[in-house]
Amino acid sequence: MRLRGSPFWIGAAATVVLAAILSLSGVNEYFFFAGYVVLQFVVLATAWNILAGYAGYVNFGTAAFFGLGAYTSVVLILSLGAPLLVQIAAAAAVTGLLGFGTGLLTLRLRGIFFSIATVAIIYIAETLMMNWRYVGGATGLQFLRPLPMVPFETYTRMLFFVMAVLAVIAVSIARYVESSWIGRGLRALRDTEEAAECNGVPTLRLKLFACTVSGALMGMAGAPLPMYLSFLEPASSFSLNYSVVALAGAIIGGTSHWVGPAIGAILLASVQQIVTVTISSEINVLVVGVLLVVFVVAAPEGIIGLVKKLRRPRAAAGNPS
Amino acid sequence: MSGTLLRVAQVSKNFGGFSALSQVSIEIAQGERFGLIGPNGSGKTTLINCISGSLRNDGGSIVFDGNDISGLPAYQRTRLGIARSFQIPRPFSSMSVLENLIVPLEYVVHRRSLHTADTRAEAIQILRSMGLADKADTPSNRLTQVELRKLELARAMASRPRLLISDEAMAGLSSTEVEEVLAILRKLNDSGITIIMIEHIMRAVMSFSQRVICLDAGRIICEGTPESIVKDSEVQKAYLGA
Numbered sequence: 001m002r003l004r005g006s007p008f009w010i011g012a013a014a015t016v017v018l019a020a021i022l023s024l025s026g027v028n029e030y031f032f033f034a035g036y037v038v039l040q041f042v043v044l045a046t047a048w049n050i051l052a053g054y055a056g057y058v059n060f061g062t063a064a065f066f067g068l069g070a071y072t073s074v075v076l077i078l079s080l081g082a083p084l085l086v087q088i089a090a091a092a093a094v095t096g097l098l099g100f101g102t103g104l105l106t107l108r109l110r111g112i113f114f115s116i117a118t119v120a121i122i123y124i125a126e127t128l129m130m131n132w133r134y135v136g137g138a139t140g141l142q143f144l145r146p147l148p149m150v151p152f153e154t155y156t157r158m159l160f161f162v163m164a165v166l167a168v169i170a171v172s173i174a175r176y177v178e179s180s181w182i183g184r185g186l187r188a189l190r191d192t193e194e195a196a197e198c199n200g201v202p203t204l205r206l207k208l209f210a211c212t213v214s215g216a217l218m219g220m221a222g223a224p225l226p227m228y229l230s231f232l233e234p235a236s237s238f239s240l241n242y243s244v245v246a247l248a249g250a251i252i253g254g255t256s257h258w259v260g261p262a263i264g265a266i267l268l269a270s271v272q273q274i275v276t277v278t279i280s281s282e283i284n285v286l287v288v289g290v291l292l293v294v295f296v297v298a299a300p301e302g303i304i305g306l307v308k309k310l311r312r313p314r315a316a317a318g319n320p321s
Numbered sequence: 322m323s324g325t326l327l328r329v330a331q332v333s334k335n336f337g338g339f340s341a342l343s344q345v346s347i348e349i350a351q352g353e354r355f356g357l358i359g360p361n362g363s364g365k366t367t368l369i370n371c372i373s374g375s376l377r378n379d380g381g382s383i384v385f386d387g388n389d390i391s392g393l394p395a396y397q398r399t400r401l402g403i404a405r406s407f408q409i410p411r412p413f414s415s416m417s418v419l420e421n422l423i424v425p426l427e428y429v430v431h432r433r434s435l436h437t438a439d440t441r442a443e444a445i446q447i448l449r450s451m452g453l454a455d456k457a458d459t460p461s462n463r464l465t466q467v468e469l470r471k472l473e474l475a476r477a478m479a480s481r482p483r484l485l486i487s488d489e490a491m492a493g494l495s496s497t498e499v500e501e502v503l504a505i506l507r508k509l510n511d512s513g514i515t516i517i518m519i520e521h522i523m524r525a526v527m528s529f530s531q532r533v534i535c536l537d538a539g540r541i542i543c544e545g546t547p548e549s550i551v552k553d554s555e556v557q558k559a560y561l562g563a
Contacts, residue, residue, distance in 0.1 A: 181427045181428070184416075184423065187413065187415055188413045191411075191415050192411040192412075192413065194375055194407075194411065195407060195411040195412075196413070197375070197394065197396050197399075198395050198396075198404070199429070200396050200399040200400055200424075200425050201428050202428075204394075
């Protein structure tokens with residue numbers, strides 16, 4: 001494990017540098033507009049996987065955390081005119097707290113009941129924002145983008161770079177959680193919660209930790225949204241699509257390894273962006289459904305599972321594990 | 322034998338209107354080999370669930386090594402030194418055999434220490450004493466029944482318990498396999514670990530235990546040496562009907 005550490009950090013640094021070079025280069029502005037969305041789903045899928053993939057608690061409430069992250073920014077912009085980094089940090093704090101709270105209330109529910117409870121959070125959050133006049137209510141609010149920070153030519157380019165950094169942070173956190181004792185404890189409780197508890201694993205505490213970290217990362221991904229769109233309203237910010245694409249990205253990539261959700265989200269969101277431009281923005285939702293069905297049927301362990309199978313053809317024969 | 326390790330006093334457990342345990346009291350001495358028998362549904366597993374913390378008792382108290390543990394969650398009881406195996410093996414099925422042992426080693430024995438090499442070495446040593454060393458890297462979902470039972474015991478041992486509760490570790494095993502598991506348990510007891518054995522295989526529990534308690538419908542109906550238990554008329558009635 002430790003030997004594999006340094007290539008990871010080199011890769012992480014390379015990603016940040018590459019994103020910086022790209023966003024300072026003369027590439028067409030649309031690339032950054034689309035790339036931002038792809039990277040945003042890398043964060044969401046990675047965050048989703050920390051609770052669902054490692055601990056086995058499937059969260060359909062991604063959109064709630066994402067949307068509340070965006071609305072945290074709105075409140076900060078309206079009240080203090082806070083800069084972007086403050087918005088992101090505050091969004092992470094607010095949705096991390098929300099994750100902890102929902103965890104306390106719902107983590108005693110297991111399996112499907114937990115998942116149903118998380119859907120409810122989306123509707124509660126959406127309804128609250130819809131009725132809060134200060135943040136624009138149901139009609140939403142428009143925002144004037146400030147000038148981008150120094151090296152960046154446009155705000156979209158800057159946001160692309162910021163989201164790339166957030167994606168690297170999210171993946172690094174997921175990797176740390178996975179390879180540490182925390183990840184082993186989460187997997188133990190996913191396999192059998194009672195035996196995990198009897199082997200010294202503080203299951204409730206670990207689940208709360210996963211729920212908090214996962215929620216905070218989701219909120220972080222939503223924080224730049226008001227400035228990215230220059231507009232925010234509840235119906236689209238709390239769209240169930242965010243939940244579905246985050247989940248689909250992680251499942252398509254493979255939930256057993258930190259790199260899986262990142263790969264899956266890049267693949268899925270890129271195809272979606274391409275389809276939106278070349279065919280229609282309606283069909284891009286269909287893409288998610290079709291890809292998800294194909295993977296669940298043909299490769300339930302995602303791209304990671306396929307790669308493992310190819311590497312060890314004999315061990316995989318006859319046994320999908 | 323010296324000193325009481327576990328004192329279960331007047332413990333009750335109800336599920337809705339059903340009383341699974343009523344006023345059960347047991348004292349187990351340090352280093353004892355203790356047998357718990359009783360017909361199906363008599364409350365044996367409920368009792369050890371209350372001791373290990375998987376269930377909370379409704380009334381009475383459970384004192385381990387002088388501390389009342391009735392209110393503690395299961396993981397803290399494990400850290401105090403109570404380990405158990407499960408009647409139906411519950412391995413961490415996504416992990417290898419070795420990793421199954423690393424969980425309690427990391428969470429109970431070497432908490433937050435970074436000496437992963439020591440942890441691995443200790444896990445392998447436990448596997449060796451259980452005769453599972455050659456399976457260390459096997460995924461735990463590919464083990465045979467007897468290997469799964471041994472893994473249950475090995476994993477319980479990895480938390481370095483002072484009290485080991487073995488819940489029907491031998492059910493469904495052949496007689497040579499039963500002997501194998503019995504030998505392991507005796508060896509553990511020789512090293513100073515107190516053992517509560519729940520078992521339906523009379524030959525095994527009678528030869529192993531120094532003292533036996535028989536439960537029926539949530540009550541203790543008889544307590545004594547293995548010899549006296551078999552002769553007891555209440556016990557015979559509970560098992561054979563009358």
